Amino acid sequence: MTTATVDAVGIRVQGVEKSFKDLHVLRGVDFNVKAGSIFALLGSNGAGKTTLVRILSTLLKADAGTATVNGFDVATAPGDVRRSISLTGQFAAVDEVLSGRENLVLVARLRHLKNPGAIADDLLARFSLTEAGNRRASTYSGGMRRRLDIAMSLIGSPPIIFLDEPTAGLDPQARIEVWQTVRQLAGQGTTVLLTTQYLDEAEQLADRIAILHKGTIIQSGTLAELKQLLPAAKVEYVEKQPSLEDVFLALVGDSAEPDSGEANSAQDDRTDSAIPVRKETR
Numbered sequence: 677m678t679t680a681t682v683d684a685v686g687i688r689v690q691g692v693e694k695s696f697k698d699l700h701v702l703r704g705v706d707f708n709v710k711a712g713s714i715f716a717l718l719g720s721n722g723a724g725k726t727t728l729v730r731i732l733s734t735l736l737k738a739d740a741g742t743a744t745v746n747g748f749d750v751a752t753a754p755g756d757v758r759r760s761i762s763l764t765g766q767f768a769a770v771d772e773v774l775s776g777r778e779n780l781v782l783v784a785r786l787r788h789l790k791n792p793g794a795i796a797d798d799l800l801a802r803f804s805l806t807e808a809g810n811r812r813a814s815t816y817s818g819g820m821r822r823r824l825d826i827a828m829s830l831i832g833s834p835p836i837i838f839l840d841e842p843t844a845g846l847d848p849q850a851r852i853e854v855w856q857t858v859r860q861l862a863g864q865g866t867t868v869l870l871t872t873q874y875l876d877e878a879e880q881l882a883d884r885i886a887i888l889h890k891g892t893i894i895q896s897g898t899l900a901e902l903k904q905l906l907p908a909a910k911v912e913y914v915e916k917q918p919s920l921e922d923v924f925l926a927l928v929g930d931s932a933e934p935d936s937g938e939a940n941s942a943q944d945d946r947t948d949s950a951i952p953v954r955k956e957t958r
């Protein structure tokens with residue numbers, strides 16, 4: 677995969693705004709993600725995380741601002757952006773009727789890769805799915821399905837990966853497995869932008885963390901930098917470090933209410949299919 681620029685910025689977001697009718701979801705979002713790093717975007721339900729990921733993956737146009745992904749502008753070079761990324765959406769894009777292996781072979785074929793069977797077998801092994809490989813995905817547990825979903829998004833080795841709530845609904849063991857996968861990816865130089873509501877996930881994985889609230893990034897930095905925002909409380913001889921959760925709640929407020937309060941109905945409003953498009957990003 678070629679990179680358009682030699683600088684080490686994987687994703688650059690400047691002044692991005694997006695409204696849905698009179699709901700001003702993104703009000704000028706700015707951040708950079710260093711190539712090869714893991715960046716976590718934190719925010720409450722309805723904060724606009726998925727909206728931003730959809731803009732960065734060219735599924736949605738911003739109203740204002742610019743964003744480049746792998747050096748390509750999402751507005752003027754969407755084809756190059758799509759060739760540089762893969763998107764694992766908030767809801768798994770696995771075909772339930774097919775087996776895990778068939779799902780992988782299908783994506784490899786769509787990406788015109790040689791030896792789709794060998795690619796599938798390799799990924800099944802990497803994601804501990806070899807035994808289940810020939811079973812229909814409909815029989816998989818949530819964690820297995822998530823792992824298959826992420827495996828599918830790795831086909832073709834895109835330099836930039838978007839993971840929208842990669843471990844939502846997974847049990848602790850499955851979450852740890854997904855985390856290991858994400859760490860491996862970053863270790864190999866892949867840039868990972870993930871959204872999450874699990875603060876421990878950001879603590880565990882991210883090189884840098886940004887908090888999206890009321891349409892802007894209200895704070896960003898390394899975990900250590902964010903923790904310094906709150907003074908360490910001292911109880912006798914034991915120094916208590918604030919957790920990321922303490923920092924998040926102090927910044928966002930305990931109620932952590934989104935602007936509209938309509939986050940749950942958001943999924944129904946969406947007219948286009950965010951998730952199947954993932955397979956077309958070759």
Ligand SMILES: Nc1ncnc2c1ncn2[C@@H]1O[C@H](COP(=O)(O)OP(=O)(O)OP(=O)(O)O)[C@@H](O)[C@H]1O
Nearest residue numbers: 696701721722723724725726727936938942945946
């Ligand atoms: N296509 C759409 N039409 C109208 N409103 C939308 C649309 N997509 C998103 N919204 C609204 O924009 C806001 C942000 O939604 P978004 O899905 O980006 O939030 P999120 O941070 O991903 O939330 P969650 O954590 O629940 O996934 C919500 O209030 C939602 O209702």
Ligand SMILES: [Mg+2]
Nearest residue numbers: 725726727766
């Ligand atoms: Mg979302």
